[in-house]
Amino acid sequence: MKTEYDVVIIGAGMGGLSCGTLLAKKGLRVLICEQSSKPGGYCVNFKRHGFTFTPAVHYLNEFGPQGQMEEAFQLLGLPPEIEFCPQDPQRRIITPYFQLTLSTDIDRFEGDLSRLFPKERLSIHAYIEEWKRLVKIIEDLPLRSLEVISLKEKFHLLYKGMLKGPQIFRYRGKTAEEVLNSFFKDPLLKYLLSFGARKGSSILTCASPIMWAIKGNFYYIKDKGVEALPQLFLRQYKAYGGEISFNALVKKIVIEKGQAQGVQIEGGEEIQSGYVISNGDSHATFHSLIGYDLLPDRFVRELQKKEISAPTFTLYAGVDLDLAQMGFDGALVHYYPAMSKNPWEEKGVEGFDIEKEKMAIRMDSIKNPMLAPRGKHTVAIAAFTPYALFTDGAKISPRYAEIKEEIAQKIMGVTEKVISGLSSHAMVRHASTPLTYERETLNMHGATMGWYLSAKEFSRIRSQKTPIAHLYQAGHWTFPGGGIPMVILSGINAAKLVFKSMKKSTINSFAGNMT
Ligand SMILES: Cc1cc2nc3c(=O)[nH]c(=O)nc-3n(C[C@H](O)[C@H](O)[C@H](O)COP(=O)(O)OP(=O)(O)OC[C@H]3O[C@@H](n4cnc5c(N)ncnc54)[C@H](O)[C@@H]3O)c2cc1C
Structure with a gap:
């Protein structure tokens, strides 16, 4: 079988990009296959009528002096182009x-x-x-x-x-x-x-x-916002000779004799490679791209026991309010419309009431005026919301649009208590449900940070190696966990696993030639 690439990476999230950048820097032939039309996964912006919104990542840790990212950026050879601005206070409650x-x-x-x-x-x-x-x-x-x-x-x-x-x-x-x-x-x-x-x-x-x-x-990014990060990584990755295919949905990881040999793209094209890295959802990687029948029973049983992290519903509004004049300074606001005496009370979908959920209110354009037209501002309000609220069994609920609108209106109403006049001053309104997050990034049920970190999970290390030889994972479904700095480290780790395996193969084949 002719190998076209040394490594194929499934997904151009920050985990996939950091992995690709290090591999390409070391001279390997690398291809990233990304199902969407842009890089970044959850680390992106989108525009609506002159307003720029951020659906997920807003704040970054480890990016300051002596933070873990200083060493990572040096290792990847990334130029210090992005201005990381300290954010204090971190939140108002x-x-x-x-x-x-x-x-x-x-x-x-x-x-x-x-x-x-x-x-x-x-x-x-x-x-x-x-x-x-x-x-x-x-x-x-x-x-x-x-x-x-x-x-x-x-x-x-x-x-x-x-x-x-x-x-x-x-x-x-x-x-x-x-x-x-x-x-x-x-x-x-x-x-x-x-x-x-x-x-x-x-x-x-x-x-x-x-x-x-x-x-x-605790930092935020000036000017372009978080999208500056994937853009910087992608530019450097390409400068090292790395290749990327957008709108390339990987449907299958090709496995022969227990070893990953490449991927198959939607439409049937097969790309051969010595190694495969999955930056996508772990559940999809093992269940759909490989198939449980090719995996050890014990591994599948462990996988089936895992829960995913909670997804969110986010409401975005472009407003013609002078938020700074109203006393806001751009710090994240955590608004608790209700506070029960028992934070550990379990609420199923039945007992879910968005009007009692904690709202994370972000007003990014106060610190970053480029995100909104002059004199106007962006507001994004996110709350954990069950995926099952929008589904009917395995299908999308026939009332999906209605439920989405109902929740959006309730969030708007509740947030009025914090930002007075929000509803009447919203010139632009948009919403993402957990299904939107899932559709855009293929994270199962819109999981915010990969697997749910239970106390039991804490004592287990999530290996980046898999039961399939030459297949590794990178990103928030694996070690060391969720959040941008962690997935950048995860990508670097995955690249190092490839180097280590290649070195071992070279030694083995050298030893083989000697005998
Ligand atoms: C609402 C929300 C708020 C958050 N806030 C913050 C924050 O403020 N700070 C912070 O540090 N973190 C935050 N996080 C977490 C952070 O966004 C994630 O942990 C991180 O971005 C995950 O990066 P990743 O590379 O692992 O995966 P992703 O960003 O999920 O990227 C995976 C990529 O793989 C692609 N892909 C998947 N499957 C396939 C396939 N089969 N074929 C081709 N392509 C595929 C997807 O399209 C996607 O581009 C937040 C997350 C959410 C949802």
């Missing part, structure tokens, strides 16, 4: 009981929280100190999978593990609920610090805002 501003500076974060919950002052201090210790340990770990780190790093890890293991493993398998209960009594404080974690969620799911404050590491 509005609830029926209190209002609070959370800083990206941990001392201010702690001070403001303690003033609001004075009886919990000591517990807040203890909780934050504990996170400071954990962040120090995590920072010292290589965010590379065990499969690609050097022997020296493995020894370092073993040493660190013996020294610091008890501190980290204390939280192994612990839910957010268990950890927050062990520190705090006030139900409102626990609700606030759960930051949207569900019953059974790993404590890690509610740690991000505290970790960002400890590291002082």
Whole structure:
């Protein structure tokens, strides 16, 4: 079989692009097949009547000085073209009981929280100190999978593990609920610090805002917004000789004798390659592109047990309101129209009420005026919303358009309490349901960050290797997890797995020739 490419990558999300950039930089012949007409996956913008909206990624961590991305950008040879601007405060919280501003500076974060919950002052201090210790340990770990780190790093890890293991493993398998209960009594404080974690969620799911404050590491991108990132990666990838096919939906991963040999594109074209990297949804990769019959039973059983992360509904509005004049500064607003005393209460689709859900309100054009016509602004309001609300069994609900409009109107109505005049000043309105996210990126049910991170999941490492030889994964469905910095690292890891495997094959064939 003639190999056309060394590596074919399925998907031009940030995970696929970072992987391709490193592979092409090292001189490999690489092709990225992307089903949509542009790069970036979730990391994109779209335009409506002069307004530029961002459906998913808004904020970035690890992009500041000494952040993990500095080293990654150097490794990939990316020019320092993008201006990453620090964002402080990281969010404003509005609830029926209190209002609070959370800083990206941990001392201010702690001070403001303690003033609001004075009886919990000591517990807040203890909780934050504990996170400071954990962040120090995590920072010292290589965010590379065990499969690609050097022997020296493995020894370092073993040493660190013996020294610091008890501190980290204390939280192994612990839910957010268990950890927050062990520190705090006030139900409102626990609700606030759960930051949207569900019953059974790993404590890690509610740690991000505290970790960002400890590291002082929270950024947004000026001018073009987040789309500048995939554009920069793609330009550099092409400069290294990498190729990309848009509107190229991969329907099948070609496997022979247990090894990936290439992909088949919709329409039947087959592309041969030495390696395949999937940046797409893990479920689709194994279920549809390979087929469970080619995979070990145990692996399939594990896969079938996994849950996906919750999807969102986002309402976008282009408004002729002077939001800055109204007192907004561009910080993310988390609005809780209702706050139950029990954040761990399980609500099925039946009990779902969008008017009680937490709304993440973003007004990007305040900081980034290029995103809206002069004197006008963009508003995007996102809330976790069940996928099943829009479906009828395996099909799209016949009431899809009606339900979508109903939810959009309710979100608009609820947000009026934060942005007065929103409905009457919306010149442009658009909405994305979980099905829209799924259609645009092929993430199953519009999953926000790949697999759901349960406390059980925390104790398992999501391998980038697969049971199929020469097939690896890159992106938020695999190690180290979701969010832009993590998927960039994941792509780099996947490229390193290819280098490692190629090196091994060269040594083996050399040894074979010698015998
Ligand atoms: C509403 C929302 C808000 C978010 N906010 C933030 C944030 O503020 N900051 C942050 O860091 N992260 C945020 N995230 C998470 C972040 O967007 C993701 O973790 C990250 O973008 C995932 O990147 P990826 O490369 O793994 O995959 P994706 O971005 O999903 O890209 C996968 C690509 O593969 C393509 N593809 C899939 N299957 C195929 C196939 N069969 N053939 C060809 N192409 C295929 C898709 O079209 C897509 O382009 C948010 C996510 C959502 C949904």
